[in-house]
Amino acid sequence: MLVLFALPVESLRGKQSASNPHHCEKRGNKERQLWRFTMALKTPLCDLLACEYPIMNAPMRDLGGPRLAAAVSNAGGFGVIQKQYDTPELFREHVKQTKALTERPFGASFLLSFPYEELLQVCFDEGVPYVSFYWGDIPPVIIERCHQHGVKVGQQVGTVADAVECKEAGVDIIIAQGEEAGGHVIGNVSTMVLVPAVVEAVKPVPVLAAGGIADARGVVAALALGAQGVVLGTRFLATPESDAHxxxxxxxxxxxxxxxxxxxxxxxxxxxxxxxxxxxxxxxxxxxxxxxxxxxxxxxxxxxxxxxxxxxxxxxxxxxxxxxxxxxxxxxxxxxxxxxxxxGMINELKPAGDIVRELVDGARRLIHGELLAFVP
Amino acid sequence: MLVLFALPVESLRGKQSASNPHHCEKRGNKERQLWRFTMALKTPLCDLLACEYPIMNAPMRDLGGPRLAAAVSNAGGFGVIQKQYDTPELFREHVKQTKALTERPFGASFLLSFPYEELLQVCFDEGVPYVSFYWGDIPPVIIERCHQHGVKVGQQVGTVADAVECKEAGVDIIIAQGEEAGGHVIGNVSTMVLVPAVVEAVKPVPVLAAGGIADARGVVAALALGAQGVVLGTRFLATPESDAHxxxxxxxxxxxxxxxxxxxxxxxxxxxxxxxxxxxxxxxxxxxxxxxxxxxxxxxxxxxxxxxxxxxxxxxxxxxxxxxxxxxxxxxxxxxxxxxxxxGMINELKPAGDIVRELVDGARRLIHGELLAFVP
Incomplete structure (x- = not known):
């Protein structure tokens, strides 16, 4: 009964935020904090990464650079750059550019099939707090070095077995990537099946869901599957801030x-x-x-x-x-x-910050509205 | 705040039900109703199909017969038989067997690639209230005939375009089947992507999600994606009631x-x-x-x-x-x-009725517990 009574209030809050997601930015500190509170979408992963919302852009090589990562972080998500084809100098420049665009934390991602050690050192030098890896096994010494520098380590996987190996190796965050994901796809299992299986196998290590997520429905579905956050690639590609042609x-x-x-x-x-x-x-x-x-x-x-x-x-x-x-x-x-x-779900370009805010607001409304109404 | 306060109460209810899901069956009518209330997982689809919970077993030809369908319906879900290889006489026998095992409604499913018209007549004769079709276009006259007999019509699809055609043809319920599903799979798109796209394209026609769902996490994910219910195949195959070898x-x-x-x-x-x-x-x-x-x-x-x-x-x-x-x-x-x-998520045989009850109870606890806690 209490829950039912609470419903309209929450729905209203959701709608107000949605109608003008930027409004808070013109408000004073106190009001801003209130808005932030009513907009919360918070999982333990947020504390681990020191971000407000557990929403990350996928590493997309030269398609997602400093502008995109900074926009995601500035909106309360967690931006990630992946500039692995560059020299360390160029990579450092990209990290510095991102830092110039946001005061919030962001991460960097590396493919294990290509050289990355010099770039990792740049991350340490520049205080990048999170690095993720993909396509191979992270050498134990690399994980150790990251941890010595206070850097959290993520790895993207496509099977439960690989996820368990990551956990045993000391990886801090596991990204479970479903076969529906864009770009390079290491596995053959869909997000719907892979995420709950990985979550169960590696708990309490936090899991991010990647693949097939482009709106608030996908975010809530991922959370229901046990993920503590989401990684969106294609959705963030269709933004003014992405460097896609x-x-x-x-x-x-x-x-x-x-x-x-x-x-x-x-x-x-x-x-x-x-x-x-x-x-x-x-x-x-x-x-x-x-x-x-x-x-x-x-x-x-x-x-x-x-x-x-x-x-x-x-x-x-x-x-x-x-x-x-x-x-x-x-x-x-x-x-x-x-x-x-x-x-197929993406029909308009949208600023990355708006995407983050709409995902958060939509997820809140979906849980407090539709979903709660199904289980009175 | 109200929502937060309500949380422990709901969690407790959930736990009590879970610890002894059969208990209600020994109770009196009034207590049973109370238990039913606290166990509710109800979407508009439940009214359409006159069932308690929007949980259906997938049509699985000779693997899922009267025993399985009746067990699903008896637990408050909606059982479905698919005995299309039989003669009309044999099919009628299967329908009668199912009716003997449950007083609740159940459905029948037909593949459009094989003869079904005589079997459909049996459904009309025997008062089967729901028939679903797969793999092809339902002739308009068939939909009309079903509706004349008060029978609801479902169709399973693998693309948004096919779903829209179904809506235009007057289909009552659309099953969006992701590529991760078992058995015959008509599409190439995952449940995570297909379901929200179909839901958006055919609203307000109710959509069931099929493919990759085997536990309460999957049920809630499907609801978050906009489905009004779920269809589980493989999970119901691993039951004492399934006719699998x-x-x-x-x-x-x-x-x-x-x-x-x-x-x-x-x-x-x-x-x-x-x-x-x-x-x-x-x-x-x-x-x-x-x-x-x-x-x-x-x-x-x-x-x-x-x-x-x-x-x-x-x-x-x-x-x-x-x-x-x-x-x-x-x-x-x-x-x-x-x-x-x-x-991969299925590690033990479990009675079909227990599966239905665990899905409902688990979905309730997941929404009232984990999910609400993420959006305070």
Missing amino acids: DLYKEKLLSASELDTHKSLLWGAAWPDAPHRVLRTGFVEAHSGTEEEGQKPAPPDAPTIGTRIVGGVKKEIKPFQGYTVDQTVEGEMDKLCYFAGQSV | DLYKEKLLSASELDTHKSLLWGAAWPDAPHRVLRTGFVEAHSGTEEEGQKPAPPDAPTIGTRIVGGVKKEIKPFQGYTVDQTVEGEMDKLCYFAGQSV
Whole structure:
């Protein structure tokens, strides 16, 4: 009965916040705190990462840089950069840029298949409080070094067995990535099944859910599955702050839930690593020939495009899966557009901060409204 | 504040119910009603189907017969039988058997790729209040005929576009089946993505979520995604009431979340219809040769097993995907064991009624406990 009575009050609060999510920023400290209180979506992970909301952007290489990470952190989420193709100097510049854009904590992410040790040192130097890893086993000495520097360690996995190994290795946060996720996808199990299984297997280690989440419904579903937070990739790609090419963003907005494909096609620079991409005409035309792309581009391979890294123009060869950021030019139809199945739910570009606030507000309203009404 | 205060009370209720879910059955009417009230998990779908809880067993051909459907309905869920391979007489017998085992409503399900009109007439004759269809378009005249008989019509889909067609055709309930589901799987999109997209596209038509759900976490996740109820297959297969072969049940209990495979292998009786099965040694050995199985077994094909239908022994030829029920004998390793990815979460046989009660009780506790605590 008490719960029923409380319902309209909460719903109202939710609606007020939703109608003007920016309003608080013009208010005084006290009112701001009140708004923050009514907007809370807090799990133990928030304390671990010192953020307000357990909402993270996925590492997306050159598609998500300082602007995106800072926008996510500034809104109370937790931003992550992944600039692993750069030199340590360039990486340090990206970290500094992010720090210049936000006073809040953010993280960095590294692929274990490529060099990262020098970049990790930059994280230590610059006080980045969280680093996550993917695609391989983190050497124990690396975890130890992170912990010595007070840095929390995350790892993304696609199986329960790998999650258990992470727990045993001392990983602080485990990201369970469902097969519906965009970009490189290490597993074959859906978010709906993987998350509760991983949560059960590694408790009390906190688990983040990744894959198929693009709105408040997905956030609450992930929490129901036992996750302490969420990682969104495709949703944060369709923002003004992401560094995805405009053409890429247009493609995201027009794609349906059927328009992705888990492929090996772009394997020239990273072989045998399945990745979910938009099912473009190029992808369809190369269906069944994916094995060919699993070796480095031959020296005489044509240049199909260029990208700019640290002010330097670099060539793109066929089936090199470089991210199509704003600096890319060339035969755009032959390039690789990473996206998750949740792309079908994304119909407009939206500032990253608005996304965070809408997820939090929507999750609150969903739990206090619809869900509670089902279990009076 | 009110919500916070209400929390312990609800949690306590939940725990009491959980510790002895059968207790109510020994109580008087008044106490029973009180228990029912505190155990409520109710969505508008419950009124539509005249059941207590929006929990349905998946149609599973000869694996789920009258005993399973009746057990689900008796526990307050909604049981479904699918005995389409039988003659109308045999089908009528199954319907009558189910009616003898429960006074509560239950439904029947038909594959549109095989004859069903005579069986549908049996449903009308016997007062079955719900029929669902799968794999194709329901002819408008069939929907009309069902409605004339006061029968609600469901259809299972794997895409938003098909869901919208169903809505336009007058289907009453849409089942959104994610790719992680077991048995025949019509789509390529995960439950996490498909359900909210379908819910949004067909509202206010109620949507059931199918695929990847085996526990209370999955139920609440499905509700969060906007579903008004859930359909569980693999979980209800691992029950004493299911007609799956004992060997089959053993296989389910020992399989992990990685042990399923979406295949075309058993296509001899139903070609080009992808199905998720346990990844047995036989499945692995035939990886890549699936195209061969997409035509009827030749007359000289060996008999690899037998099954009994209506007291008559029938032969099983290679790559005929008959369900391995308790009557099956033969080369068991060459047969087809349908299962969804959620098989990894299933570690013990459990009576179907206990499953329903645990899902309801667990969902209540999850919403009133964990989830509310995240959004104070």
